[in-house]
Amino acid sequence: MGVEEVNQSILIIDDDEELTQMLQAYLQGMGYDVAVRNDSAKGLAEATTGSHYDLVLLDVMMPQMDGFDVLKQLRVSHSTPVLMLTARGDDYDRILGLELGADDYLPKPFNHRELAARIKAIFRRQEFTTAAQHQQDIIVNGILLSNSRQAVEVNHVPITLTATEFSVLRLLMLQAGNLVTKEDISLKALGKKLMAFDRSIDMHVSNLRKKIAVIASDEKIRTIRGAGYLMKVSS
Template structure:
């Protein structure tokens, strides 16, 4: 099996050495950049990366700016490395299109678990190319090429946003709990005060609102979400 390629963008030389040493034996190919500008250049080059680990505090160009520019052209999964306890960093990163976040300092085993969850989602998508499309009145979701159209217009989604919408549409008219979404999309149990899924749903709504004025995802406060548009 071809090793998954990871781009690590962090200016902490000791940490990048430690993570490279820790992750390489787990069949990951690690490339490293120590500032935001060079990291963005590597991320948008012809080299394909399966995942990007992106620190917030970077010289030359901070992680938020890197992510913002990256999302203009690339949907590569991004795991943000944020300051411990800084809710603003986490929420802002998710709003810009990060797939997940991990606060520093972290246990390398926790990082490995987060990486495996994202890689598992990528592999599951690749292994389910025969899954049928899901069509509603205005939406057409195609798991084969991870594409979405709203009223005939293509909608660019990150892998995480696609996973959330796929589950909601697959259970149209039925409440899907935040716990279920967290476990199936992010690969971990829902922790107290974790707003990751909320932010991904918020991003979905904003993107869909560009092509339709009809509400498609209803919030059941404290419980989860319901896809409310009828399927065809």
């Protein structure tokens, strides 16, 4: 059986040369185009000025400039999906990565099949977003979400969202006035089942609120404690 051609490109930024060689061979075997940078500064340069990448696998623990610094600088100009590889899997690392705009995280050591599943979930989310581009714009409570332009405006002022934040906001706006459970958000917006103690949904919604609050002071997304979130139809 031949290798399936998937065409997506992945950039791995990790100083562990042995690990990156293994990951590169494994992911290339799945049909991905994979580039590796074992230096954080060179990785950042490649992610921002090199070829277009569909996903960045970014290690946290690197000398000189760690993964958080790389992510902060990347997010200044690029919304490329980022999957953080956290050495310890500590809550602090995971939460900080999500706060800075990471799309997902995976603690080391990890099973390669788990990594492949996370990557596929991110790419499914991108495909869902691309498929939605031909749909009409959505306007709810002063927020305009343009599917065709992949853009969001709050009170006519543009805001910049990551691909994951865009997917979460789109789902909440489509269901405006109704409760959307965390399970539904995880499945439909993140492309994966919600795991116990997974705070990624909370962090993505928190990031959305912070970005919206820069423009609008009124509450747009309401928390339904223990259940999920609701996009308010009006102030």
